[in-house]
Amino acid sequence: xxxxxxxxxxxxxxxxxxxxxxxxxxxxxxxxxxxxxxxxxxxxxxxxxxxxxxxxxxxxxxxxxxxxxxxxxxxxxxxxxxxxxxxxxxxxxxxxxxxxxxxxxxxxxxxxxxxxxxxxxxxxxxxxxxxxxxxxxxxxxxxxxxxxxxxxxxxxxxxxxxxxxxxxxxxxxxxxxxxxxxxxxxxxxxxxxxxxxxxxxxxxxxxxxxxxxxxxxxxxxxxxxxxxxxxxxxxxxxxxxxxxxxxxxxxxxxxxxxxxxxxxxxxxxxxxxxxxxxxxxxxxxxxxxxxxxxxxxxxxxxxxxxx
Amino acid sequence: xxxxxxxxxxxxxxxxxxxxxxxxxxxxxxxxxxxxxxxxxxxxxxxxxxxxxxxxxxxxxxxxxxxxxxxxxxxxxxxxxxxxxxxxxxxxxxxxxxxxxxxxxxxxxxxxxxxxxxxxxxxxxxxxxxxxxxxxxxxxxxxxxxxxxxxxxxxxxxxxxxxxxxxxxxxxxxxxxxxxxxxxxxxxxxxxxxxxxxxxxxxxxxxxxxxxxxxxxxxxxxxxxxxxxxxxxxxxxxxxxxxxxxxxxxxxxxxxxxxxxxxxxxxxxxxxxxxxxxxxxxxxxxxxxxxxx
Ligand SMILES: Nc1nc2c(ncn2[C@@H]2O[C@H](COP(=O)(O)OP(=O)(O)OP(=O)(O)O)[C@@H](O)[C@H]2O)c(=O)[nH]1
Ligand SMILES: Nc1nc2c(ncn2[C@@H]2O[C@H](COP(=O)(O)OP(=O)(O)OP(=O)(O)O)[C@@H](O)[C@H]2O)c(=O)[nH]1
Ligand SMILES: [Mg+2]
Ligand SMILES: [Mg+2]
Numbered sequence: 340x341x342x343x344x345x346x347x348x349x350x351x352x353x354x355x356x357x358x359x360x361x362x363x364x365x366x367x368x369x370x371x372x373x374x375x376x377x378x379x380x381x382x383x384x385x386x387x388x389x390x391x392x393x394x395x396x397x398x399x400x401x402x403x404x405x406x407x408x409x410x411x412x413x414x415x416x417x418x419x420x421x422x423x424x425x426x427x428x429x430x431x432x433x434x435x436x437x438x439x440x441x442x443x444x445x446x447x448x449x450x451x452x453x454x455x456x457x458x459x460x461x462x463x464x465x466x467x468x469x470x471x472x473x474x475x476x477x478x479x480x481x482x483x484x485x486x487x488x489x490x491x492x493x494x495x496x497x498x499x500x501x502x503x504x505x506x507x508x509x510x511x512x513x514x515x516x517x518x519x520x521x522x523x524x525x526x527x528x529x530x531x532x533x534x535x536x537x538x539x540x541x542x543x544x545x546x547x548x549x550x551x552x553x554x555x556x557x558x559x560x561x562x563x564x565x566x567x568x569x570x571x572x573x574x575x576x577x578x579x580x581x582x583x584x585x586x587x588x589x590x591x592x593x594x595x596x597x598x599x600x601x602x603x604x605x606x607x608x609x610x611x612x613x614x615x616x617x618x619x620x621x622x623x624x625x626x627x628x629x630x631x632x633x634x635x636x637x638x639x640x641x642x643x644x645x646x
Numbered sequence: 647x648x649x650x651x652x653x654x655x656x657x658x659x660x661x662x663x664x665x666x667x668x669x670x671x672x673x674x675x676x677x678x679x680x681x682x683x684x685x686x687x688x689x690x691x692x693x694x695x696x697x698x699x700x701x702x703x704x705x706x707x708x709x710x711x712x713x714x715x716x717x718x719x720x721x722x723x724x725x726x727x728x729x730x731x732x733x734x735x736x737x738x739x740x741x742x743x744x745x746x747x748x749x750x751x752x753x754x755x756x757x758x759x760x761x762x763x764x765x766x767x768x769x770x771x772x773x774x775x776x777x778x779x780x781x782x783x784x785x786x787x788x789x790x791x792x793x794x795x796x797x798x799x800x801x802x803x804x805x806x807x808x809x810x811x812x813x814x815x816x817x818x819x820x821x822x823x824x825x826x827x828x829x830x831x832x833x834x835x836x837x838x839x840x841x842x843x844x845x846x847x848x849x850x851x852x853x854x855x856x857x858x859x860x861x862x863x864x865x866x867x868x869x870x871x872x873x874x875x876x877x878x879x880x881x882x883x884x885x886x887x888x889x890x891x892x893x894x895x896x897x898x899x900x901x902x903x904x905x906x907x908x909x910x911x912x913x914x915x916x917x918x919x920x921x922x923x924x925x926x927x928x929x930x931x932x933x934x935x936x937x938x939x
Contacts, residue, residue, distance in 0.1 A: 378685050381867035384676055447865065448890060448918065449746025453777075479918065481754075481785035486778035489799075493777070534893035563744070565682040565867025567895035574894070588745060592832040593869035616745065616775065616828075 343635040344376045344417065348410035359402065361409060366398045369413045380633045382596035383569040386603040394420050418630055425599060425626035430583065430608035432459065434469070436554040439518035439526045443553035445544055445575055448532030451587030451613050452559045453483065456529040457490035458613065458621040464496055469524040474499035474514035476507040476547060477531035487529055494618050507531070511547045528553070535574035548579045555582045557610065560601060562586040568597035569604045576605045587613030590620065595632050665703045671696045674713070681898035681935050684868055687905060691716045707938070714936035717901055721911070721928035724904045728885065728912035728925070731856060736768065736814040736822045738847060738854035742840060742881050743861035744873060745828030748889030748915055750779065752861055753823045754786030758920035760821060761790045768819040770810030771796035772803040772843065773827040783825050789920065793817060803827065803839065804846035811850050824855070831876035841880050858883045859912070864890045864897035874903050889915030892922070898935055
């Protein structure tokens with residue numbers, strides 16, 4: 340359904356049979372296509388703009404190497420800048436703090452917080468050999484606490500006992516106490532989904548943050564998100580200072596431009612990708628792969644890499 | 647639907663400062679792109695707005711009105727109330743969509759509405775995969791006084807749908823709503839499973855499902871086009887619901903979807919409560935996109 344960027348740029352740039360350096364005019368025309376491709380990949384418009392400026396600066400005057408076309412050359416530069424912007428090295432969850440290390444999960448409704456909480460707990464238990472406690476602070480969604488409890492049983496990680504009638508803040512305090520007394524290494528706090536316009540709920544999550552002092556605050560967001568990615572990322576970051584982003588539903592066939600948008604507006608690393616409903620569907624973020632997705636290609640980059 | 651503050655501000659600035667020239671139109675296009683209409687749809691609307699008006703001085707509200715009416719022209723024909731056919735008893739509704747879009751909650755909201763109209767309802771807990779999905783539907787059943795048919799987690803979804811229709815016939819239900827597990831449309835094995843649910847329902851009642859509602863989350867970007875395409879092909883979607891319009895997302899992809907697929911748009915979700923469901927209004931939605939109240 341989408342043309343890959345290399346096909347599109349091919350149409351424009353490969354007419355230029357001449358060789359030599361890319362001119363301002365070549366690059367300018369190419370950037371119009373790059374802009375369109377990025378918007379179709381759901382990269383937020385303002386981010387597209389600063390991104391194409393960066394690429395333009397980098398590309399003008401670059402010598403086109405013999406074995407590739409000018410179009411392929413531009414794609415390679417776009418790809419490189421994309422990978423740089425996404426963050427070149429993997430940035431794992433940081434547990435370098437006194438135990439129990441609190442991790443706070445936040446995000447919009449239905450983004451995948453509860454599922455990701457259990458996936459991370461499983462990973463830290465199995466790979467990191469940590470004692471993890473999970474707690475649901477979701478007092479709103481029907482059966483939210485039962486959902487986390489069921490997942491806890493599935494991944495064999497303890498969950499805080501459910502006490503009906505407590506507020507999110509009360510549960511958070513109880514979770515911290517239980518984690519301390521129970522000698523847990525990590526306590527993961529799953530929160531209810533909230534829209535960022537809901538002042539009462541944003542205040543609630545800020546209060547939870549204030550009393551638990553989490554070492555990681557992870558924004559869980561859907562990788563199929565469109566232009567709203569910037570609003571959501573900015574709003575959560577300004578309210579609870581996120582330390583990283585988890586993008587779920589990376590197993591979908593979306594182009595995933597939200598990754599670039601959220602990274603660019605917050606400067607916070609994308610730490611993990613959710614790649615399925617099942618508990619093993621969690622992967623380290625790989626900027627190369629995500630960049631190839633956003634551009635709808637991967638082959639050309641490999642080709643230029645070899646040249 | 648709400649006003650997009652930044653959009654309003656943007657249009658006001660750009661029109662009070664200049665006339666309707668090429669640059670202004672381009673900025674107008676950007677504003678539509680920010681609402682997720684996509685490049686092609688945004689370009690088409692802006693072209694229509696600019697037609698015959700190049701370089702005219704034009705008041706801010708006039709531009710907003712023009713955008714709203716172009717969008718409304720696309721959405722008007724597909725805005726259709728969701729009314730179950732009383733001639734079908736039970737009227738069978740199948741709820742489908744990607745993960746977390748709001749299927750189960752929308753069933754709860756519809757149940758609340760129809761129960762208040764005195765209808766008898768049976769809900770099928772067809773999401774047998776997700777942890778506590780069955781409990782979630784049961785809570786909605788208890789809240790609204792709808793009968794819930796469920797099997798254990800991991801059971802065959804088509805079997806649950808079958809049981810629910812059989813029970814609904816026996817208990818004289820007017821409407822059956824079948825919840826399904828969220829699934830991404832590129833996951834073939836899961837789409838096959840959905841196809842099977844439809845097949846089993848049809849075997850029991852050839853005219854059913856009478857409605858297949860695809861639930862879209864307002865935050866979704868261009869991938870929604872693909873969702874509509876594949877769910878329509880697999881499950882025979884008859885109409886759309888858009889949830890989470892109470893957030894900052896505008897849901898503009900609906901405009902592109904309306905142009906391409908012409909599927910009816912029935913309902914919008916504006917919150918998590920039972921009452922937070924409204925009929926889709928082309929006028930309100932278009933005005934929100936254009937930044938008018
Ligand atoms: N395909 C896929 N589905 C996912 C992924 N992560 C979560 N899900 C599904 O997305 C849906 C919502 O996930 P939840 O974990 O309940 O989301 P949440 O953010 O806790 O939702 P609320 O608590 O209601 O705000 C469920 O159907 C999950 O199975 C993922 O990486 N891929
Ligand atoms: N703000 C807001 N939240 C909504 C709306 N509709 C649903 N939600 C919330 O979105 C989350 C997911 O809703 P569900 O109804 O569980 O979604 P689903 O499609 O059944 O999810 P899966 O079964 O996991 O695929 C829940 O937290 C709901 O309360 C809405 O219109 N506005
Ligand atoms: Mg949750
Ligand atoms: Mg559900």
